[in-house]
Amino acid sequence: MKIYDKEIHEYVDELVNSIRKVVEDSNVLAAVSGGIDSTVAAYLTWLAIGDRVKAYIINTGFMREDEVETTKALLENMGLPVKVYDASDAFYSSLLGKKDAEEKRKIFREIFYETLAKLAKDENAQYLVQGTIAPDWIETVGKIKTQHNVLAQLGIKTEEKYGFSLLEPLANLYKDQVRAIANYLKVPKEIIERQPFPGPGLLVRCVGEVELDKLKALRNVTALCQDLLMKIDASQSFLAIFRKPRMTTSKEISDFIKEIKNIVGIGGRGFKTFEFYENVTGVKGDSREYSKMLGIYHKESELLLKHKDEIVKMFPKVLKSYIRVAVLVSEPRPAGKYAVSIRAVKTSDFMTASVPEVSIDLLQQIVEQIMKDIRITQVYYDITPKPPATIEYE
Numbered sequence: 442m443k444i445y446d447k448e449i450h451e452y453v454d455e456l457v458n459s460i461r462k463v464v465e466d467s468n469v470l471a472a473v474s475g476g477i478d479s480t481v482a483a484y485l486t487w488l489a490i491g492d493r494v495k496a497y498i499i500n501t502g503f504m505r506e507d508e509v510e511t512t513k514a515l516l517e518n519m520g521l522p523v524k525v526y527d528a529s530d531a532f533y534s535s536l537l538g539k540k541d542a543e544e545k546r547k548i549f550r551e552i553f554y555e556t557l558a559k560l561a562k563d564e565n566a567q568y569l570v571q572g573t574i575a576p577d578w579i580e581t582v583g584k585i586k587t588q589h590n591v592l593a594q595l596g597i598k599t600e601e602k603y604g605f606s607l608l609e610p611l612a613n614l615y616k617d618q619v620r621a622i623a624n625y626l627k628v629p630k631e632i633i634e635r636q637p638f639p640g641p642g643l644l645v646r647c648v649g650e651v652e653l654d655k656l657k658a659l660r661n662v663t664a665l666c667q668d669l670l671m672k673i674d675a676s677q678s679f680l681a682i683f684r685k686p687r688m689t690t691s692k693e694i695s696d697f698i699k700e701i702k703n704i705v706g707i708g709g710r711g712f713k714t715f716e717f718y719e720n721v722t723g724v725k726g727d728s729r730e731y732s733k734m735l736g737i738y739h740k741e742s743e744l745l746l747k748h749k750d751e752i753v754k755m756f757p758k759v760l761k762s763y764i765r766v767a768v769l770v771s772e773p774r775p776a777g778k779y780a781v782s783i784r785a786v787k788t789s790d791f792m793t794a795s796v797p798e799v800s801i802d803l804l805q806q807i808v809e810q811i812m813k814d815i816r817i818t819q820v821y822y823d824i825t826p827k828p829p830a831t832i833e834y835e
């Protein structure tokens with residue numbers, strides 16, 4: 442594979458040389474998450490300037506179970522020395538109680554960069570290297586969402602605000618190009634094949650109000666289901682947590698159910714519908730939507746799942762107040778204060794995505810794991826493609 446008409450080794454040599462030329466004899470701070478982009482960016486810098494790169498894993502408090510330790514070990518196996526900095530108290534004190542998706546993302550970004558500013562000062566680093574790739578800044582500048590790592594393209598002057606200049610060696614590249622470079626650099630396959638995990642982590646999967654107990658429940662069920670989620674034939678699969686939704690109905694919902702009955706061929710009154718309290722994100726054309734999600738239940742959930750593609754094709758015409766639809770997979774249990782949604786998508790570029798079919802058997806195994814956490818009362822399978830939904834909920 443060539444990158445912009447150059448062989449990979451030539452392209453990498455050029456990147457390494459240009460990093461060396463830009464930073465001269467300065468120190469460079471690197472924030473590494475264990476994702477492919479930040480790892481490649483830090484590793485290229487390490488190739489360029491060796492020990493003058495100061496690599497850190499920032500524990501934001503929104504990481505998955507054991508993620509910090511596992512990532513540290515993987516990076517050290519590559520030969521990249523890395524330190525861990527625990528900033529979770531700062532993140533929690535600013536984020537607990539916040540509800541709005543964009544506000545959460547903006548606060549996260551602020552605390553993230555304040556933490557980096559402190560570390561850059563401690564390490565006497567004039568630069569911060571980060572793994573921003575082309576779709577990150579395209580989506581942020583297009584106001585689809587605030588990526589936690591996009592600054593310069595928004596006109597934020599990092600020198601004045603945080604005391605470091607930015608180094609973004611991958612900013613013109615797309616995911617498949619970064620993957621090719623990572624393979625060439627012999628980055629471990631656990632990192633190259635790792636599913637994307639958003640910078641703000643579990644924050645954007647703890648949908649709506651950020652509460653410590655809700656976050657802990659999400660972290661717990663995510664760990665319980667990790668292996669089973671990997672069995673779904675998907676590019677990305679994860680769980681998100683919500684407050685238990687309320688049962689609801691309306692004229693548009695009954696029209697929607699009528700259409701479903703036609704599609705699926707079930708009559709009768711066996712349907713229940715639930716409105717989630719939280720708003721969730723979607724995309725319409727080039728802009729971002731922030732609106733409601735509807736849950737549907739029928740004891741033959743298998744039939745709803747079998748016809749999911751026809752249902753989601755029909756729903757935007759009938760259901761004007763909702764941008765996502767999820768099928769309740771389990772019989773709801775009375776106790777418990779949260780609902781969990783299983784999100785799985787197939788995609789090549791993450792700009793559009795479809796929802797894969799999952800056998801009811803596998804879904805039930807996942808539900809069984811999730812229900813081990815007594816805080817959870819309902820489990821849904823989200824059947825909405827991108828568009829109209831986004832992959833994440835916030």
Ligand code: XMP
Nearest residue numbers: 587588589637638639640641791831832833
């Ligand atoms: P959406 O939700 O916009 O997600 O359809 C597209 C892809 O991007 C990932 N994602 C992020 N990655 N920082 C990241 O590094 C972020 O803030 C962020 N938000 C979403 C998402 O997981 C999916 O793979």
